[in-house]
Amino acid sequence: MVQEACSPIGPALGDAAPVFGTDGIRGLAGTVLTPALCLQVGYWVGRVLEAEGPVLIGMDSRTSGSMVVAALTAGLTAAGRDVWTLGLCPTPAVPLLIRQLRAAGGLMVSASHNPPADNGIKVFGADGAKLSASRQAQVEAGLQGQTPMAEQATFRCGVARSSADLLDGYREVLQQSVAERRLDGVPIVLDLCWGSATACGADAFRALGADLTVLHGEPDGSRINVACGSTHLEPLQRAVIERGAAMGFAFDGDADRMLAVDGRGRIIDGDHVLFLWGSVLQGQQALPDQRLVATVMSNLGFERAWQQRGGTLDRTPVGDQHVHAAMVASGAGLGGEQSGHILSASHGLCGDGVLTAVQLATLCHAQGISLSDWLDRSFQAYPQKLVNVRVMDRLRRKNWSACTALTDAIASAEQSMGETGRILVRASGTEPVLRVMVEAEQSDAVEHWTGHLAAVAEDHLNAA
Numbered sequence: 001m002v003q004e005a006c007s008p009i010g011p012a013l014g015d016a017a018p019v020f021g022t023d024g025i026r027g028l029a030g031t032v033l034t035p036a037l038c039l040q041v042g043y044w045v046g047r048v049l050e051a052e053g054p055v056l057i058g059m060d061s062r063t064s065g066s067m068v069v070a071a072l073t074a075g076l077t078a079a080g081r082d083v084w085t086l087g088l089c090p091t092p093a094v095p096l097l098i099r100q101l102r103a104a105g106g107l108m109v110s111a112s113h114n115p116p117a118d119n120g121i122k123v124f125g126a127d128g129a130k131l132s133a134s135r136q137a138q139v140e141a142g143l144q145g146q147t148p149m150a151e152q153a154t155f156r157c158g159v160a161r162s163s164a165d166l167l168d169g170y171r172e173v174l175q176q177s178v179a180e181r182r183l184d185g186v187p188i189v190l191d192l193c194w195g196s197a198t199a200c201g202a203d204a205f206r207a208l209g210a211d212l213t214v215l216h217g218e219p220d221g222s223r224i225n226v227a228c229g230s231t232h233l234e235p236l237q238r239a240v241i242e243r244g245a246a247m248g249f250a251f252d253g254d255a256d257r258m259l260a261v262d263g264r265g266r267i268i269d270g271d272h273v274l275f276l277w278g279s280v281l282q283g284q285q286a287l288p289d290q291r292l293v294a295t296v297m298s299n300l301g302f303e304r305a306w307q308q309r310g311g312t313l314d315r316t317p318v319g320d321q322h323v324h325a326a327m328v329a330s331g332a333g334l335g336g337e338q339s340g341h342i343l344s345a346s347h348g349l350c351g352d353g354v355l356t357a358v359q360l361a362t363l364c365h366a367q368g369i370s371l372s373d374w375l376d377r378s379f380q381a382y383p384q385k386l387v388n389v390r391v392m393d394r395l396r397r398k399n400w401s402a403c404t405a406l407t408d409a410i411a412s413a414e415q416s417m418g419e420t421g422r423i424l425v426r427a428s429g430t431e432p433v434l435r436v437m438v439e440a441e442q443s444d445a446v447e448h449w450t451g452h453l454a455a456v457a458e459d460h461l462n463a464a
Helices: 035-048 065-078 093-101 133-143 164-176 201-207 234-242 270-283 300-308 320-330 353-366 371-376 394-398 404-420 443-461
Strands: 024-028 055-059 083-088 105-109 118-124 160-162 187-191 211-215 247-251 258-262 291-295 312-316 334-336 342-344 384-390 421-427 433-440
Touching (some): 035 065, 035 105, 035 118, 055 065, 065 083, 065 105, 065 118, 093 105, 093 118, 093 164, 164 201, 164 353, 201 211, 201 353, 211 234, 258 371, 270 300, 270 371, 291 300, 291 320, 300 312, 320 334, 342 353, 384 443, 404 433, 421 443, 433 443
Parallel strands (some): 055 105, 083 160, 187 211, 187 247, 291 312
Antiparallel strands (some): 334 342
């Protein structure tokens, strides 16, 4: 018998805006990400996952993480799922352990680079990939009470247990990923961002013999991402220069992305990582079709330089799940985002900041050159500027292209720059902002048009 019954955890939340954004669920803990929502998400994820086996849950260091994990665990066990909680860990550890343990799926509780008051939920299937759009839609339908439920004769409750020791499997993979390459005596600075990277980032580099300096190296949910990490590189740059280090690496809150600086304090973003790592693989004839996958945010200078090397660059919408899908479809060996999410087909196809850092460091050291010298061999980036315009009205933000004043201004800018520049405007899927990016051969054009377009967006999208 099928009926519109309420679940064992109570009635559905009813009609509401979709909870899934471009990278899972994210929002202010206790206001958007409430215990009631997390309970329901856990239950419906438990219902939607198809495979047998436990569901894994990891978390970053945020103060609200314990609340979110507890609510998700209650929902999952109410759906009959066994739950293994990993505790503090990087996001990439969750999909890796899902595959190792043949788990049914997993969740990561983190708001990535967002401020400490936010939190979020990333959901992975049995293959370790992020939950597909169709599965997300099934969870959304359950949350809104649109899913009929089968009446059950008996209620089965799953069992939850702490499994922090499983993180050792992820640590072993980090060491194995560099084969015989070492970093003995190489002075390196790490900014662990008070977040997930504190669980294993320093250990990974010390095991390779690096002479390590660590910034923000303890888990602290009240300071995660605050003036540190991959979104605030100044502390890392200062430390590298002051201490005469060869290089430095900064991670975001859940350590799925990384940005680097060389010994002179110059920033090495995801585009440079793709170009440098891709060049090594290309030289080893280990890069299928000489193909890299990047997003629409990647620098035009990077694209043209890679093409001059005989390579192909495929672009996707913003979001590592889009990069992942394109890599699977094309068989590409390396892809990522300018923001520092790097995916390697040889290392699990998951954005992994710590793994990317040890790869970049050991590949550089193995060539007997400094990271500064290696960066000099990379491409010359076109001037590029990204401005975030805060637009609290979700419909206006999402439907910005309906604003004639803004689209006319974009058309004027594109006509002015011609083939020497490009413009990208998009609504963020994780924050209440419209992102306006301008890129051109001339920095004056970049400054002018970003300022103009941001002002038009501010005036017309936030008008009363």
